[in-house]
Amino acid sequence: MTEAIQVRGLTKSFGATRALNGLDLSVATGEVHGFLGPNGSGKSTTIRILLGLLRADGGSVELLGGDPWRESAQLHRRLAYVPGDVTMWPNLSGGEAIDLLGRLRGGLDERRRKDLLDRFDLDPTKKGRAYSKGNRQKVAIVAALSSNVELLVLDEPTAGLDPLMEESFREVIRAERQQGRTVLLSSHILAEVEALCQRVSIIRLGKTVETGTLAELRHLTRTSIIAELAGSPNGLAELPSVHNLRVDGSQVSFDVDTAALDESLAALTKVGVRSLVSQPPTLEELFLRHYAAGDGDRG
């Protein structure tokens, strides 16, 4: 599988602030890739470098097989972008802005434009400030999606959308995915990422801390176990994969690294299990663990 985006060891500083500190990111052609990280971790900065709006200080960046800084204009024919901060021209209507951006990208698909306006229930005749935050966001989404491009770069595209519109957005992106479009989706909405993305990268302090498919990541999460045993537990406390172990007579509860579920279950069955409740791992837990500063458990 070819890579639509290939970033290695990317660094970028703004004066004394080090925004990116050796970031890696690879997005395969045809996948929807979630791009996550706490506020100020460098997501928008990475995206701006990918679009040639900022110049990288170090590392290598390849976008659709080209150098985004030197070949930006050519590469941009093949992608569409929804910026993180959407502002509108005060004297241009939303419809005009959509048409302008579409034409600048090299043409827009009239049927899609109309379909998207309907789907997002957007009035294209309002001007600049007359749009609410969510409607401004919709203008940017419609403008980006009404062109037929290979790559969609979306920086928190659904910030400010209501749940109904959020659902419309997911439908649209799912359809894009079916058609083999590549999508880089930066988002803080975990449910959205879970629903749409095949693979995700999590960054913190300008560095990639985790990357993989959702299944792989789930594997990295912890399952919580509550069990009623036949006797007192034995050897559980020594297992490195077991965390937060609490023993109350014959009742035990603990969290275990999902990847190492086997050994703890083996330790339990050795004593004899009367009842067992296992809480499936949530991605949210993993994200929170990575987001929290001073995360010491794992690198």
Added chain:
Amino acid sequence: MSRAGLLGTGQLVRLALRRDRVSLPCWIVVLSVLPPMMGSTYTELYPSVAERAALTDTLGANPSIALLYGPAFDLSSPGGFVAWRIGGFGAVLIALFAIFTVTRHTRAEEDSGRAELLGSTVLGRYAMLTAALIVAGGASLLIGVLQALGLIGIGEPVAGSLALGFGMASAGLVFAGLAAISVQLATYARSANSLAATVVAVAFVLRGVGDATADVPWLSWLSPIGWTQQLRPFAGERWWVFALPVGCAVLFGLIGYLLLPRRDLAAGLLPERAGPARAGGALTGSLGLAWRLQRGSLIGWLVAMMLGGAIMGALADGIGQLLGDSPQVRQIMRQLGGQQAMVDAFLATVAGVFGLLAAMYGVQAALRMRAEEATLRLEPLLATKLSRLRWAAGHLVFAFFGTAVVLLAAGFAMGLAHGFRSADIGGGLTDVLAGSLVQLPASWLLVGLAVVLFGALPHFATAAWGLVAVAILLSLFGPVLRLPQLIVDASPFTHVPKLPGAEITATPLVWLTALVALALGVGLTAFRRRDLA
């Protein structure tokens, strides 16, 4: 308005002073030192008593000079001369200062969304407007006091010094009050500024025409710019005239306060209409977009400059007729910056003013690029196949071409009106048009420097206005301030041949044009290489 409506005003004043900690002292210092500086060079310029006595008669009787500078009541003393020479333009400068300051701390804050954040704190409804008026009005008063102290310091009479200082300050108050209205009416900070600046221009023209024509002298009484001079500082002060600006300022301010609760945050009283659902055929590229964003200001400037040109041209001919051709007058005119015959000198001076105005147009057109970038509207554009240079080219067409169009339109209107009045349309038109045309490289150079700042130091792009201000001050007041040649030479307009009248010399025009090209190259190269910021 209850006390609750003003809650938090003090905090906002402090915030405004913090935000303006560079620009505010600049304005105050420059406007305060001008009158005493000019007063002290007066004695050098006109050493003999006879010369001074003749000034009032000659310049005072000259309608075209009165059109530019205002009525000359008594030019035989430094104070009287300063009041005449600075009164009009000084009032314009302080008026613009007051307008920009009020808009910046009210409407512009609403546009940026910061007002909403501030408004959600414990803040009275009227606190923002009040704070802006306190800063603009307070600074105007401070300028007035400093001007008066400066003039007293160089030995001028106290009464006249106070009248001049507070006369200027009161112009600031009037236009701060006007801005309190315009920020309620307009939908955006930019339109609020244009609205109020248009009133300044109209006031200037009313004063000029009223002072220059015998049949409608009451016109200048309609103009707040004229009141500064009608106070007659150093020429038998008429204190009652103060009632006009003070009353007007209070009235305007009151209207502003009354309008404020009648509109919504971030919306004007003039309603915004819906736009088309589809983009027209013209809105396809960088030029089409630049046209949409810039056309309003281009058309406005074009109309204003042509009107100004026509008025100046129509009145130019009066200068020779009234004065005759005494050697004394010629000497004085020469000292005022002109070179040959009266009319030519007048036309050349006005052409110089048009050059400065055209540069102002060009700089604001070029700084649109920065505004587009800073408001993040540039980002989605550059994420398309549009390259940075092509995008910039769209705006630069307006910054450079637009400057030429505005300047030549003014020259054309002035030449036509002048030619019509002097019954030599062909000759009048060519002379005057040439006088405007030679200004172009100098105007362009300021625009070019704005492009350099935008490209190399985007966060300081607005410093281009500082350069414009320096050029304006040097052109308007340089000759009477007797500044060292090195400083006067710093303005590109110093090197422009004064046409009609003088020899046309191509050399300065050539190197000015070369500098323009260099500036453009440097600015665009820097822009292409830098981060969007």
